[in-house]
Amino acid sequence: MAPLATTMDILKLLNKSNCRACYEKTCLAFAAAVFKGKRHLSECPLLEQEVLDRYAGTVIKRKTVEEDQEEVLAHLKSQVIQRNLEVAAKNIGGSFANNRLTAKIFGKDFSIDGEGNLYSDIHINPWVTIPFLSHILTSDGSAPAGKWTPLRELKNGQSWQGLFNQRCEKPLKRVADAYTDIFEDLIHIFNGKAVEKHYQSDISLVLNPFPRVPLLICYWRPDEGLESDLHLFFDQFVERHLSIEGLFGLGAGLVRMFEKIALRHGAGIAT
Ligand code: SF4
Structure with a gap:
């Protein structure tokens, strides 16, 4: 029996009905949580006992993060191309022409066509592409609330706050401590906008990873x-556009981008 080595291996065992009986929004989210060791296969009540027995005690021999990302990307692309891209473009505040959905990612054009090919002026990075494709599949087209809220106060945010703080906010803070000019770079490179200081922070900056998914970064010296x-703060209605897993992925992607920018400037970042 082949070991469960990737998120997609786990997804193949599930019935893909996205019934939410496991309290995850989709079967893919459940599979990703099992892959990360946060959930157990037996928590999907629809899995046959025979399947659970077959995989009981199976050591998950993990593939690399990159290999897993490739598989998740392929799965998301296969779902996106089944959607009406013209409607999806409207929902996410993008445009549709020549069989391509185009939207601004951090202010730069990013497109996907009906065959799943990706086009962009910026480096096509899975840390951004995976949340973007999830965003296309999730967005209901509603307008943002225009009110900032921390992740823990989002509907599904409470259980993710600890991980989000450890893997996203703390590493971003370390980079900002080592290289505070990063905020100016973010304005130039990612079309960020310095805004009135929120929550008595010293620096408040808004980035637009996607048009309907703005992000507020507050830094206190x-x-x-x-x-x-x-x-980090999100729009109060952000989960109408991106799942909590997608927001976590976006945060992890930001950490990568922050670190790259800081390293380019020779900033030493203590870990
Ligand atoms: S309970 Fe099982 S089938 Fe339903 S969403 Fe969760 S993983 Fe998918």
Whole structure:
């Protein structure tokens, strides 16, 4: 029996009905949680006992993160191309022409055509492409609420807050501590916008990963014995456009981008 080595191997065992009886939004989200060790296969109540027995005690021999991302990307692309891209483009605030859906990712054009081919002026990076394709599949086209909220206060955010803080906010803070000019770079490179200071932060900056998924970054400099701090805030209605897993993926992608920019400037980042 082949080991369960990837998210897609796990997904193949599920019935793909996205029934949510496991409290995940989709079977793919459940498979990803099992792959990461956060959930157990037996938590899908629709799996036959025979399947559970067959895989009981199976050591998951993981593929590399890149290999897993490739498989998730291929799966998402196969779902996206079954959608009406013209409708999807409207939902996400993009455009549709010549059989291509185009939207601004961090202010730069990014397209997918009806065959699943991707086009972009920026480097096509799976850390951004995976949340983008999920966004196309999730967005209901509604307008943002225009009110910022931390991840923990989103409907499904509470259980992800700890991981989000460890894997996204803390690493972003370390980069900002080592290279505070990063905020100016983000304005230039990613069409960010400095905004009125929120929550008494020293720096508040809005990025637009996707048109209907704005992101507020607040940074507090160290002050009189107090450590610096950094938090991300999302639009109150963001889950109508991207699942909580997608937001986590986006945060992880931001960490990669921050680190690349800082390294280019020779900033030493303590881990
Ligand atoms: S309970 Fe099983 S079939 Fe239903 S969404 Fe979760 S993983 Fe998919």
